[in-house]
Amino acid sequence: MGASGSTGGQSGGGSAHRRTALYAGLAVLLLALAALTVIVSDEEVRQGIEPAATADRTEPDLSGPPQTSADTRRPSGHAALVDNPLYSTGQLVPLPCPAPRLDVHDPASVEKFLDTVTDCLDDAWARQFEEAGIPFDPPKRVYWSEGGTSPCREYPSAAGAFYCRAVESIYIGTSDVVEKWGGTEQSAVYASLLAHEYGHHVQGEAGLLEYYHDQRANEPSRVQANAWTRKSELQANCLAGVFLGAVEATYPLDDEDIDAVLDDAAATADRPDAPAEERTHGTAENSVLWLEHGLKQESPGACNTWAVEDESVLQ
Numbered sequence: 001m002g003a004s005g006s007t008g009g010q011s012g013g014g015s016a017h018r019r020t021a022l023y024a025g026l027a028v029l030l031l032a033l034a035a036l037t038v039i040v041s042d043e044e045v046r047q048g049i050e051p052a053a054t055a056d057r058t059e060p061d062l063s064g065p066p067q068t069s070a071d072t073r074r075p076s077g078h079a080a081l082v083d084n085p086l087y088s089t090g091q092l093v094p095l096p097c098p099a100p101r102l103d104v105h106d107p108a109s110v111e112k113f114l115d116t117v118t119d120c121l122d123d124a125w126a127r128q129f130e131e132a133g134i135p136f137d138p139p140k141r142v143y144w145s146e147g148g149t150s151p152c153r154e155y156p157s158a159a160g161a162f163y164c165r166a167v168e169s170i171y172i173g174t175s176d177v178v179e180k181w182g183g184t185e186q187s188a189v190y191a192s193l194l195a196h197e198y199g200h201h202v203q204g205e206a207g208l209l210e211y212y213h214d215q216r217a218n219e220p221s222r223v224q225a226n227a228w229t230r231k232s233e234l235q236a237n238c239l240a241g242v243f244l245g246a247v248e249a250t251y252p253l254d255d256e257d258i259d260a261v262l263d264d265a266a267a268t269a270d271r272p273d274a275p276a277e278e279r280t281h282g283t284a285e286n287s288v289l290w291l292e293h294g295l296k297q298e299s300p301g302a303c304n305t306w307a308v309e310d311e312s313v314l315q
């Protein structure tokens with residue numbers, strides 16, 4: 001299940017000896033990497049709908065994700081952020097994605113709902129990555145009803161949902177998420193949360209998390225590191241909007257659903273009185289702005305928060 005080394009190598013006509021030597025070399029390399037990378041995780045957190053108490057806010061992990069793929073088709077470096085081929089793929093193809101009925105009091109129903117929407121997310125983004133010529137594996141899904149551990153954190157946690165890059169998995173608590181979101185029966189809110197976490201997976205597969213983590217880790221202060229985190233979070237909001245826009249007609253999402261989703265984006269943003277050291281998700285205004293921008297444009301190219309010159313939309 002490791003995030004690294006899952007690419008199948010084509011071992012052509014080499015002798016068994018050469019292959020054995022190659023594998024031995026690879027094993028040594030992997031061990032060395034494992035020793036070097038300490039704990040590699042990317043945990044991104046959305047807060048509950050209630051104004052989150054400061055203690056609830058989990059620190060984004062400053063360490064980077066593992067070297068996940070030797071595939072050279074995956075963008076890297078600064079260009080992966082600002083000039084990613086994914087940005088040129090145009091609008092997501094409108095998907096038939098009828099949402100199943102959701103009984104928020106039944107964890108099995110919540111799980112079925114999340115599974116169905118994740119199927120749609122897999123289809124939509126796989127197509128987009130193919131268009132971009134970037135390899136794509138869908139994320140693994142972990143829907144918890146009991147506590148457990150991930151390489152990124154233990155759960156249940158302050159967050160009802162998180163993405164862990166180290167194992168390329170989306171984690172969602174089927175009861176916790178309902179509780180955190182105040183028991184709302186508006187399924188679009190959960191779809192939006194899921195699409196946001198999926199947005200972090202899209203960032204990872206597009207190759208931009210690695211450079212982003214490095215840059216963030218190099219910042220001398222928490223406040224400066226947070227500027228990077230906000231760009232990542234606001235991009236994930238926008239990518240969520242892109243998906244919601246693509247399924248709007250068939251889900252279907254009506255005006256009330258859209259309003260609920262936008263209200264949620266405001267509620268899960270940084271609190272107005274939060275100090276700069278804690279401002280990792282953007283103001284309510286900007287959180288809504290990027291989600292709505294994605295919803296309207298329906299294209300990942302609209303979500304390039306890394307190349308925006310107007311800093312005010314990144315606060």
Ligand SMILES: [Zn+2]
Binds near residue numbers: 196197
């Ligand atoms: Zn996030």
